[in-house]
Amino acid sequence: MYEKEVEQLQEIIDESENIVFFGGAGVSTESHIPDFRSADGIYHQSYKYSPEQVVSHSFFMQYTEAFYDFYREKMMILDARPNPAHLKLAELEQAGKLKAVITQNIDGLHQAAGSRTVYELHGSIHRNYCMECHRFYDAQFVKESIGIPRCECGGIIKPDVVLYEEGLDSSTIQGAVESIARADTLIIGGTSLVVYPAAGFIDYFHGRHLVVINKSRTAKAVRAELNISAPIGEILGQIEVR
Numbered sequence: 001m002y003e004k005e006v007e008q009l010q011e012i013i014d015e016s017e018n019i020v021f022f023g024g025a026g027v028s029t030e031s032h033i034p035d036f037r038s039a040d041g042i043y044h045q046s047y048k049y050s051p052e053q054v055v056s057h058s059f060f061m062q063y064t065e066a067f068y069d070f071y072r073e074k075m076m077i078l079d080a081r082p083n084p085a086h087l088k089l090a091e092l093e094q095a096g097k098l099k100a101v102i103t104q105n106i107d108g109l110h111q112a113a114g115s116r117t118v119y120e121l122h123g124s125i126h127r128n129y130c131m132e133c134h135r136f137y138d139a140q141f142v143k144e145s146i147g148i149p150r151c152e153c154g155g156i157i158k159p160d161v162v163l164y165e166e167g168l169d170s171s172t173i174q175g176a177v178e179s180i181a182r183a184d185t186l187i188i189g190g191t192s193l194v195v196y197p198a199a200g201f202i203d204y205f206h207g208r209h210l211v212v213i214n215k216s217r218t219a220k221a222v223r224a225e226l227n228i229s230a231p232i233g234e235i236l237g238q239i240e241v242r
Contacts, residue, residue: 009228009235012225014242016185018183018184019186020099020183022102022103023103024193026232027086027191028083028109030233031083032080051070055070060158064148064156075125082112084234085189085190086113087113089110093115095241099183100179102118102119102121102201104122108126121176123161126139128149128157129157130153130156133153135152141157177201184208185208187211188210190214190215210222211224211226212228213232213235
């Protein structure tokens with residue numbers, strides 16, 4: 001299935017020397033991590049508070065324990081493993097073809113697969129810091145804590161994830177934008193390009209090949225040379241690195 005599209009993608013990758021991958025939640029759903037916006041995603045489930053409320057800065061500050069109840073259950077999937085998409089991207093990087101992964105995901109699966117140059121636009125569940133003394137705590141500590149996780153100094157620990165009402169990290173933005181601007185091929189995968197400012201980053205691409213691999217149509221109109229409406233792991237898993 002998708003033989004013709006995979007063949008075309010293979011040709012593009014073969015002739016590319018500076019590939020950048022820009023990915024979203026659809027990259028991780030094949031690793032059984034729930035997304036937020038699909039028909040059966042978290043945003044369409046019933047909670048006392050809406051997920052948009054819960055994952056906001058003001059909610060975290062005001063209802064910290066309720067935030068952590070939701071965060072541990074729905075956002076900290078620590079037993080997830082990289083799928084064929086993560087693994088193929090890491091392989092492409094090791095071969096010198098792929099120069100950067102830019103992800104909206106917070107699960108750390110690209111690094112787990114072996115990718116080294118990863119710009120995490122929305123942070124990571126694997127980094128957590130005391131709001132008072134800035135001491136670092138890993139995801140396991142937060143997951144196993146009861147109620148609000150606290151530092152030895154007594155301060156509240158906050159995940160290094162970008163909540164609503166918070167800005168993106170400026171150095172991460174700069175690295176991502178510069179990578180896209182230098183790329184000869186941009187592959188967009190597993191994202192509907194709904195979330196801004198991240199979705200606007202692709203406007204910096206002026207290279208030769210633009211590819212979109214996503215199960216549903218992207219919200220942002222992009223003039224892709226190749227559009228593949230399929231699960232990204234299924235497609236990238238068929239690519240040969242040579």
